[in-house]
Amino acid sequence: HIDEDRFLNELRTLGAIGTDTEKGGRTRLALTDAERQGRDFVKGLMTDLGMRVQVDQIGNLIGTLSSKDDSKPHLMMGSHIDTVRNAGALDGCYGVLGGLAVCRAYQDAGILPERPITVIAFTGEEGVRYHPDMLGSLVYAGGMSLEEGLASHGIDGTVLGDELRRIGYDGTAPVGTIVPAEYIELHIEQGPVLEAEGLTIGAVFGVQGISWQRITINGTANHAGTTPTRLRRDAGLAAAKVIAFMRKEIADNSGGTTIAATGSIAFEPNLVNVIPRKAIFTADIRDPDETKLQEAEKKLLAFLEQLRETDGIEFSTESLARFEPVKFDEPIVSLVAQTAQELGLPAMRMVSGAGHDAQMIARIAPAAMIFVPSAGGVSHNPREHTDDQDLIHGLRVLLRVVQRRLES
Amino acid sequence: HIDEDRFLNELRTLGAIGTDTEKGGRTRLALTDAERQGRDFVKGLMTDLGMRVQVDQIGNLIGTLSSKDDSKPHLMMGSHIDTVRNAGALDGCYGVLGGLAVCRAYQDAGILPERPITVIAFTGEEGVRYHPDMLGSLVYAGGMSLEEGLASHGIDGTVLGDELRRIGYDGTAPVGTIVPAEYIELHIEQGPVLEAEGLTIGAVFGVQGISWQRITINGTANHAGTTPTRLRRDAGLAAAKVIAFMRKEIADNSGGTTIAATGSIAFEPNLVNVIPRKAIFTADIRDPDETKLQEAEKKLLAFLEQLRETDGIEFSTESLARFEPVKFDEPIVSLVAQTAQELGLPAMRMVSGAGHDAQMIARIAPAAMIFVPSAGGVSHNPREHTDDQDLIHGLRVLLRVVQRRLES
Numbered sequence: 001h002i003d004e005d006r007f008l009n010e011l012r013t014l015g016a017i018g019t020d021t022e023k024g025g026r027t028r029l030a031l032t033d034a035e036r037q038g039r040d041f042v043k044g045l046m047t048d049l050g051m052r053v054q055v056d057q058i059g060n061l062i063g064t065l066s067s068k069d070d071s072k073p074h075l076m077m078g079s080h081i082d083t084v085r086n087a088g089a090l091d092g093c094y095g096v097l098g099g100l101a102v103c104r105a106y107q108d109a110g111i112l113p114e115r116p117i118t119v120i121a122f123t124g125e126e127g128v129r130y131h132p133d134m135l136g137s138l139v140y141a142g143g144m145s146l147e148e149g150l151a152s153h154g155i156d157g158t159v160l161g162d163e164l165r166r167i168g169y170d171g172t173a174p175v176g177t178i179v180p181a182e183y184i185e186l187h188i189e190q191g192p193v194l195e196a197e198g199l200t201i202g203a204v205f206g207v208q209g210i211s212w213q214r215i216t217i218n219g220t221a222n223h224a225g226t227t228p229t230r231l232r233r234d235a236g237l238a239a240a241k242v243i244a245f246m247r248k249e250i251a252d253n254s255g256g257t258t259i260a261a262t263g264s265i266a267f268e269p270n271l272v273n274v275i276p277r278k279a280i281f282t283a284d285i286r287d288p289d290e291t292k293l294q295e296a297e298k299k300l301l302a303f304l305e306q307l308r309e310t311d312g313i314e315f316s317t318e319s320l321a322r323f324e325p326v327k328f329d330e331p332i333v334s335l336v337a338q339t340a341q342e343l344g345l346p347a348m349r350m351v352s353g354a355g356h357d358a359q360m361i362a363r364i365a366p367a368a369m370i371f372v373p374s375a376g377g378v379s380h381n382p383r384e385h386t387d388d389q390d391l392i393h394g395l396r397v398l399l400r401v402v403q404r405r406l407e408s
Numbered sequence: 409h410i411d412e413d414r415f416l417n418e419l420r421t422l423g424a425i426g427t428d429t430e431k432g433g434r435t436r437l438a439l440t441d442a443e444r445q446g447r448d449f450v451k452g453l454m455t456d457l458g459m460r461v462q463v464d465q466i467g468n469l470i471g472t473l474s475s476k477d478d479s480k481p482h483l484m485m486g487s488h489i490d491t492v493r494n495a496g497a498l499d500g501c502y503g504v505l506g507g508l509a510v511c512r513a514y515q516d517a518g519i520l521p522e523r524p525i526t527v528i529a530f531t532g533e534e535g536v537r538y539h540p541d542m543l544g545s546l547v548y549a550g551g552m553s554l555e556e557g558l559a560s561h562g563i564d565g566t567v568l569g570d571e572l573r574r575i576g577y578d579g580t581a582p583v584g585t586i587v588p589a590e591y592i593e594l595h596i597e598q599g600p601v602l603e604a605e606g607l608t609i610g611a612v613f614g615v616q617g618i619s620w621q622r623i624t625i626n627g628t629a630n631h632a633g634t635t636p637t638r639l640r641r642d643a644g645l646a647a648a649k650v651i652a653f654m655r656k657e658i659a660d661n662s663g664g665t666t667i668a669a670t671g672s673i674a675f676e677p678n679l680v681n682v683i684p685r686k687a688i689f690t691a692d693i694r695d696p697d698e699t700k701l702q703e704a705e706k707k708l709l710a711f712l713e714q715l716r717e718t719d720g721i722e723f724s725t726e727s728l729a730r731f732e733p734v735k736f737d738e739p740i741v742s743l744v745a746q747t748a749q750e751l752g753l754p755a756m757r758m759v760s761g762a763g764h765d766a767q768m769i770a771r772i773a774p775a776a777m778i779f780v781p782s783a784g785g786v787s788h789n790p791r792e793h794t795d796d797q798d799l800i801h802g803l804r805v806l807l808r809v810v811q812r813r814l815e816s
């Protein structure tokens with residue numbers, strides 16, 4: 001039995017940390033004061049549950065519930081509690097608090113699980129302050145060195161390791177020592193598919209490939225009132241052409257699978273009557289098929305090279321994140337689908353559009369995810385919403401999947 | 409006789425105030441600490457010349473040299489000493505220091521001019537911190553009320569009147585009391601025409617029309633990895649389309665007369681994996697022909713309305729500056745051209761691409777400008793350059809034009 005009200009309350013409490021004063025959302029960028037408050041809250045819940053709490057050297061917050069045999073391989077659940085700016089309450093938090101609710105169900109029932117259960121809140125999943133996304137789980141899985149992770153530079157000029165120290169989450173536990181027998185992540189879909197199909201549960205069998213780049217275009221600053229059009233080397237205009245190109249020639253021309261967006265931009269010197277000498281902007285391109293993702297990257301590069309000729313600009317690109325499409329563990333995916341069916345919840349197998357910590361842990365352990373619908377497919381927005389009933393349905397699937405795995 | 413070395417030295421000294429640490433330029437945005445230092449320097453020169461120094465209520469710095477008959481209408485010269493970010497040394501300063509050099513020539517020769525000579529450094533000509541451009545001369549000429557000018561909001565959230573007080577240039581002299589018999593402004597061309605034609609002097613007979621707008625596009629923030637293309641309301645993409653449209657359909661399609669640029673942009677929330685909910689950017693559109701400028705503005709508006717349909721965005725526009733094309737005083741323009749000829753300097757009549765304080769003073773007095781070449785047509789850039797010889801040629805033309813006007 002799960003204490004559903006308590007779980008929903010905890011979601012609301014965590015969702016109130018870092019509340020934006022005007023826009024109705026919350027902002028808990030990784031390792032900010034607001035996120036530290038969120039960590040403290042989750043740490044408190046772990047302690048209350050009598051879990052052994054550890055913080056590892058990359059700041060991942062780890063709680064482990066004792067079992068009949070603590071030498072057996074752990075079952076791991078988790079996600080993250082950092083958010084984007086002006087975010088919803090569910091992204092990440094649902095999986096962390098869901099994992100803790102499962103632990104509480106065992107405890108409330110007075111049942112000692114067969115094997116240890118670990119719940120983990122990974123550092124810097126969103127990737128918006130420190131790149132790449134899923135940084136904490138990537139380091140956990142050995143895909144990035146601890147040193148590189150700690151040295152990641154933030155968009156605000158800070159360094160990840162310094163900020164970990166500043167908020168007191170520079171843990172001492174070595175990273176990645178718990179290699180679980182399985183990793184199961186409960187998450188909102190963040191996209192429109194389940195709602196459009198009228199379904200409640202997604203048995204997530206993979207994550208699409210992700211390519212993030214920072215593109216810098218160099219032109220020449222000049223007077224916007226005196227410089228004839230043919231003499232301009234307008235870095236801002238070139239950036240605008242790239243952004244329009246990504247939609248028209250990369251996304252629209254892909255048959256619907258490739259998606260592309262520019263979320264962030266800056267001009268220099270950024271003044272009304274000065275032709276920009278520099279434009280710095282990001283490209284977020286994704287596709288479930290690695291070949292198509294590579295094609296999209298090539299198209300982008302070719303267009304930039306063309307602009308060098310037509311617009312007289314120079315450019316450079318820097319990869320902020322590059323992850324190939326990931327396939328999850330088929331037995332766990334099937335178990336999720338089958339469990340939903342047993343609970344009478346309409347479900348489908350699906351690919352995740354967003355990146356998730358599960359895709360990193362999949363490198364070292366069998367992993368899968370459980371999705372619930374996002375109203376209107378809205379996420380990274382204060383209007384992100386999932387009906388309480390759906391949140392509970394997802395949690396019940398998680399509990400039953402955990403029980404099955406622990407029994408087997 | 410003009411003390412040319414002293415003049416060039418003063419230009420270098422003023423040009424060193426507000427030096428950027430890394431980029432080789434200088435930044436003296438209106439009413440910043442750096443600009444106050446520039447004002448102090450110019451005020452010191454005026455005092456050394458024995459001029460009567462006044463600061464008016466909008467912060468214009470005014471020095472007046474006594475004459476044989478101080479009741480006669482003044483001859484006025486001037487320009488501005490504020491700069492854009494990372495600017496050159498000449499834009500504005502050349503005209504202010506040039507005016508003072510003319511005064512010094514009278515003084516060194518021990519000649520009392522027939523009428524008073526006033527040199528003025530106008531507040532906030534560049535228009536990059538406080539809009540509109542030419543704000544100080546606009547208020548001087550009665551084109552904007554003092555109250556409105558003092559209330560202008562800066563891009564950094566400051567208010568012009570507060571900053572005037574902060575730097576101690578909230579003068580008490582009523583604005584615009586000196587209505588001169590003529591206003592002559594010496595300036596670098598800031599464009600490529602004189603150099604391309606191999607000429608030394610431009611007799612400027614007008615200024616093209618200027619339209620500055622701030623455009624805000626509202627879309628919907630959403631997850632850049634999960635939101636299918638057809639469901640996106642991407643404010644950043646719409647902004648990019650507008651910027652590309654302005655070049656392709658407004659500038660390129662105008663037969664070369666209309667120019668257009670976006671110098672400044674910001675996205676919200678400005679994060680790599682969030683589709684922008686908001687894009688705020690500027691449009692700087694100019695044309696020497698008012699009808700064509702209006703056509704360009706209409707095209708822009710129609711395109712924004714079209715984007716409302718095709719891209720599902722909302723938009724609003726705000727005028728930051730709107731000045732019709734200006735014609736200067738024909739007798740002074742002819743005098744400039746004739747003087748250049750007498751001095752053996754190759755000259756042409758031309759229109760100014762940049763806005764200038766002269767176009768505001770033209771509302772209350774006969775006005776004209778003298779241009780010298782800008783190397784490579786570069787301005788609003790640390791590489792802005794005019795050969796010393798050309799700077800001196802321009803100054804000689806100014807002195808002789810002043811002499812002729814005072815004699816007549």
Ligand SMILES: NC(=O)NCCC(=O)O
Pocket residue numbers: 091125126127133134190353354355356631633681
């Ligand atoms: N789940 C989620 O929003 N992850 C952030 C990384 C991404 O942009 O996919």
Ligand SMILES: NC(=O)NCCC(=O)O
Pocket residue numbers: 223225273499533534535541542598761762763764
């Ligand atoms: N001369 C000059 O650069 N004025 C600034 C206003 C404009 O952009 O034309």
